[in-house]
Amino acid sequence: MALGGFFGRLKQGLSRSTQKLTEGITTVFKKRRLDDEALEELEELLISADLGTEVAARVIDTFRRTRFGTEVTDEEIKTALAEEVSAILTPVAHPLVIDHARKPHVVLVVGVNGTGKTTTIGKMAQLYREQGMRPVLVAGDTFRAAAVEQLQIWGQRTDAPVIAGPPNADAAGLAFQALTQAKAEGADVLLIDTAGRLHNRSVLMEELKKIIRVIRKQDPEAPHSVLLVLDATTGQNAIQQVRVFREMVDVTGLVVTKLDGSARGGIVVALAQEFGLPVHAVGVGEQAGDLRPFDAGDFARGLVGT
């Protein structure tokens, strides 16, 4: 993953999704007085990117205070808006740092159904292999049909070993056993996949807690990272997802997937303000190479279309 290619591809992924917004801003703000009406339209553009009504209003308030009544071009507006959003996101833009002293650094991957947990694990495995590490994958989704096979294919693609149990095996027991094995083999990272679950199902959330309890019997500090995978098409419910998962399993960071689509993932801005959890990476496709570090400036510029 060359660095130049990285920005290019991120931009490419994001730009498609922001075309609409760009068009909107362009038509609204071509050399125009920034009056109430203009601000309202700008606010609606943010809302349609899933920032939510409150956060959009807050961002626009700042605009009102600093720029109300001035003549602005759409370029100025976009740059200023991107800066505004970027300032909110910068504090949460932290890559996931693998602690090489852990051997293995245990990463538990959680989230609601279909957000992209398994795919993200595949992409992470690819990334760590490229960096010369030894990742081991754990097929902790023992519930969904063919979930184990799905992860096994990712293991083949990325040349990473996959530890799996029999169908309907106890995920906690499997994770425990996997940690033992990974330790013995000197793995650098242990990526534990889990079944998708709705955050309002307390029994299922309890199962996740059990996985953590059980692996802590072996390593009291594990899991060293708990990643919550969020789908960029998700609306305001993402806030509730983060709240509950964080309370139940101490989420340490977020990964936002499907940013290659038309969804702009504006909910990330709301999440940054509400929880301040690190956003480690974004998913921009279905292939192994489609994981990018989260960059506040790029994301913000992508969001407003500069």
Place this chain on the structure above:
Amino acid sequence: MFEALSDKLGGVFDRLRGRGALSEADVNEALREVRLALLDADVALPVVREFVAKVRERAVGTEVLDSVSPGQQVVKIVNDVMIEQLGGAGAVPLNLTAVPPVPILMVGLQGSGKTTTAGKLGLRLRERLRRKVLLASLDTQRPAAQLQLAQLAERAGVPSLPIVAGQTPVEIARRAMDTGRREGFDIVILDTAGRLSINQELMAEVTEIRAATNPVETLLVVDAMTGQDAVNTAKAFNEAVGVTGIVMTRMDGDARGGAALSMRAITGAPIKLTGISEKLDGLEDFHPERVAGRILGMGDIVGLVEKASETVDQEEAEKLARKMAKGQFDLEDYAKQLKQITKMGSLSGILGMLPGVGKIKAQLEDANLDTSILKRQGAIISSMTPKERRAPDIIKASRKKRIASGSGTSVQEVNRLLKQFDDMSTMMKRMNKLGQKGLMRHGLSAIMPKGMAPRNRPY
């Protein structure tokens, strides 16, 4: 939220009590609140605009009745328009009238729930309509997707098209239809790979699949948690394949589900089905009048009543109610009640369906109740003698020990149950006094037995 909305609207209209017809200015002020409520529920912006215009049209000039507040009147109009826009009362069934094998095409974004829904649909059509169904996965994109559908099909007792490696989705679709014809299937369900609405290549592919199979139903599968992007998805898929019906999945989550309104408004296609659990039987008809309340935050009271009447033995329930009213409720009755509650599903699920439970639900989430506690309590009670159940007061130390070991629990748990039963008797007396209104006002704490402890407290 709906309560909050009606409160806000009440405030807006307080000062116009008894002033006759609603003016445009007054209505506009109220509609700003409506707009925010809809956006917070993830209804897409263009759809919100249209919706608000409709409400305005209907509200302006309406006479303010003496019996209700202007705020309530607007809320009623909002609710009516919502139900209409979601498709009016009642469910729209799948269209299956065509020469067999009838093709049903499943389309949607990645991770929206197509494959699970295909499996559920197979089971439903086989069980309820006794149709001979063939399931076929055209998803050559996602690892193990075809295997996933094959496994689901097996669980559903429905045949699936044998997997042939190397075939393109269009080739698989043709093979599925051929097999359907040759082997006398009534229905062929075609599951496709998830695709982004902006991926032109994959959208062209699904158009081609459609042309090759000519499906009677093309179902767009949408996650109930979807945000503003619902508009783009609805437009793109409708243009590419002509959506005939929508399936909203993950309705068992706690998203307000505004995407349902967006999808319906943009495609014009009815929402036909909803996914309500991960299990294969978790597929239900869509009832606009229920989901309207949910989008507005009003709760799904009809859904609750229906779910209750499906699972609860009516006579039993009435007998219990009479006993409660008379204060003759004993542990035997409590055990029966526990069984019914367990049958109805998790407590939070039930309470989520009640109107105006925002407050109660928040308390519940804090408490994080779980029905497994109820099952254990059921076990404790069944280890008691009939005499003990009728007169729990006689249960002293030695009896407690016997009951605990008989039910595989601890004396502590037995104590907790007895205490809870005691609390519950008190609660019932209070509930009778408070009535429905009081329950809403004071929330769950007014009635909740203290023994219903949070899950995270070790049991």
